[in-house]
Amino acid sequence: DAGVIQSPRHEVTEMGQEVTLRCKPISGHNSLFWYRQTMMRGLELLIYFNNNVPIDDSGMPEDRFSAKMPNASFSTLKIQPSEPRDSAVYFCASSPGTGPYEQYFGPGTRLTVT
Amino acid sequence: RKEVEQDPGPFNVPEGATVAFNCTYSNSASQSFFWYRQDCRKEPKLLMSVYSSGNEDGRFTAQLNRASQYISLLIRDSKLSDSATYLCVVGTQAGTALIFGKGTTLSVSS
Numbered sequence: 691d692a693g694v695i696q697s698p699r700h701e702v703t704e705m706g707q708e709v710t711l712r713c714k715p716i717s718g719h720n721s722l723f724w725y726r727q728t729m730m731r732g733l734e735l736l737i738y739f740n741n742n743v744p745i746d747d748s749g750m751p752e753d754r755f756s757a758k759m760p761n762a763s764f765s766t767l768k769i770q771p772s773e774p775r776d777s778a779v780y781f782c783a784s785s786p787g788t789g790p791y792e793q794y795f796g797p798g799t800r801l802t803v804t
Numbered sequence: 805r806k807e808v809e810q811d812p813g814p815f816n817v818p819e820g821a822t823v824a825f826n827c828t829y830s831n832s833a834s835q836s837f838f839w840y841r842q843d844c845r846k847e848p849k850l851l852m853s854v855y856s857s858g859n860e861d862g863r864f865t866a867q868l869n870r871a872s873q874y875i876s877l878l879i880r881d882s883k884l885s886d887s888a889t890y891l892c893v894v895g896t897q898a899g900t901a902l903i904f905g906k907g908t909t910l911s912v913s914s
Contacts, residue, residue: 732907733848733891733904735904738901746901790835790836790897790900792850794850795847795849797847
């Protein structure tokens with residue numbers, strides 16, 4: 691059974707460029723989460739969706755970040771324009787319900803902004 | 805007070821040792837509890853859920869103390885492959901996200 695799929699796995703871009711990260715959750719899961727992880731700040735929740743609807747985006751750092759979930763099998767996280775301080779590993783996770791259930795993480799996208 | 809607090813370590817132990825990690829959480833309404841494991845440059849993976857009565861999975865034992873808002877993970881007979889960061893995770897209510905601690909790093913040496 692396929693787990694959470696993320697693409698790309700690695701992204702190197704220059705400051706000011708637009709970056710789009712993609713996620714396919716586990717089939718049948720109805721909650722999706724975007725996280726960012728750095729050594730300094732640990733794992734930070736950016737936004738999460740229940741049944742494709744954004745529930746809490748209070749973790750999104752600023753207006754340069756946006757996320758969408760057009761259907762149950764796809765979500766994107768966009769950064770425009772990107773900045774060096776956005777360099778981090780971005781994880782997508784999905785969960786089987788709207789309760790406080792366990793989450794299953796994708797392999798992450800390692801983003802480097804130069 | 806942070807919502808989920810863990811001793812960051814590192815814990816350096818020899819193979820075969822028993823090691824225990826502790827975690828405290830601030831919200832008394834928390835309903836679900838987990839331990840995740842994260843290897844270097846990998847994603848967090850669910851290690852085990854933590855139940856009120858305590859539970860065991862092989863060499864791993866998890867316990868929950870609701871009165872003290874405290875969770876523990878005990879690893880017996882440590883293996884080199886147990887070297888990783890262990891994340892304490894708490895869920896509060898339906899429809900909300902889980903809260904992750906910053907993790908405790910374990911290094912097992914031969």
